[in-house]
Amino acid sequence: xxxxxxxxxxxxVGTFFLTVGTIGLLRLPNVYNxxxxxxxxxxxxxxxxxxxxxxxxxxxxxxxxxxxxxLFLFLTIPTGSHMIARAAERxxxxxxxxxxWPDPDxxxxxxxxxxxxxxxDPGDSRRYETGANRPGESGESKD
Amino acid sequence: MEAIVVTDPxxxxxxxxxxxxxxxxALETTVRAALVLAxxxxxxxSYRVIRGPTEPxxxxxLDAIATNVVAIAVLVALLxxxxxFITVSLVLAIIGFIATVAVAKFLTEGEVIE
Numbered sequence: 001x002x003x004x005x006x007x008x009x010x011x012x013v014g015t016f017f018l019t020v021g022t023i024g025l026l027r028l029p030n031v032y033n034x035x036x037x038x039x040x041x042x043x044x045x046x047x048x049x050x051x052x053x054x055x056x057x058x059x060x061x062x063x064x065x066x067x068x069x070x071l072f073l074f075l076t077i078p079t080g081s082h083m084i085a086r087a088a089e090r091x092x093x094x095x096x097x098x099x100x101w102p103d104p105d106x107x108x109x110x111x112x113x114x115x116x117x118x119x120x121d122p123g124d125s126r127r128y129e130t131g132a133n134r135p136g137e138s139g140e141s142k143d
Numbered sequence: 144m145e146a147i148v149v150t151d152p153x154x155x156x157x158x159x160x161x162x163x164x165x166x167x168x169a170l171e172t173t174v175r176a177a178l179v180l181a182x183x184x185x186x187x188x189s190y191r192v193i194r195g196p197t198e199p200x201x202x203x204x205l206d207a208i209a210t211n212v213v214a215i216a217v218l219v220a221l222l223x224x225x226x227x228f229i230t231v232s233l234v235l236a237i238i239g240f241i242a243t244v245a246v247a248k249f250l251t252e253g254e255v256i257e
Contacts, residue, residue: 007221008173015177018214022184025191025207031199034191038203042210049217053229062226066217069233073213076236080206080243087250088199 003055010052017045030096031088039081043073174222178215185211202246209239 024037050073053066149155188211191204216232249255 004167004170008170011173011177011218011221014214015180018181018184018211022187022207022211025188025204031197031203034200035203038207038210042207046210046214046217049214050229050232053217053220056221057226057229060226062220062229065226065229065233069213069217069229069236072233072236072240073210076240077210080240080247083244083247084199084202084206087202087247088197090251091198093197093199 007052007056010048010055014045014048014052017041017048021045031093032085032095035081035085035088039077043077046073171222174218178218178222181211181215181218185215198250202243202250205246206239206243209235209242213239 018041021038021041024041025034028034028037047070050066050069053069054063057063057066185208188204188207192201192208195201195204213232213236216228216235220226220228220232245255
């Protein structure tokens, strides 16, 4: 009886998170935002479903398979999302207005230059793009 | 060959104890509703696969569908009380991950295996 109640509660929670993930997939404005919306809630929802399976089947063979499924999801879904985000950035999908990549050098992929070369170059436009977002690395402070 | 009819109540009790018992009514109703909802969510995510403005949108939609199908397999395992479908869901998760990695590599480099 208690076991059935727990299984029902976990299934309801999992369905809720799957619904939230799909709504975010449909309504958010950008590839990166949509991926953020699908990866985390669907991970939680499917992990909740697997936990329901574990509670239902008990700690036997199938229950342990369900726990392995949770571990697998927590390992692979962030990896896959990261690879899709990287691919989207590589093929040039633009960000939402005002958002920059955490490391702008990786975004623009310049040829390898040392920090001193960049600081001495007055025509380096990346310094001015990054100065607002990275306090303490404005370039002039190196002089 | 005629059917065997068991009338002994004690034997009936033993037989019913060895059968896989049907899930309780509340659990069955919940799991069926969750199955229907997960199917609807798959159809809704296919909007992003068909319509998505860029290729990574389509990949994300397919990824969401794959995760929903994993959840559907677990729900089927709960509904039919067969643990085999938990293993099926694990295999589906592996296939979805490999598909995602392959498509991401294809989008980045233009080929998967060179």
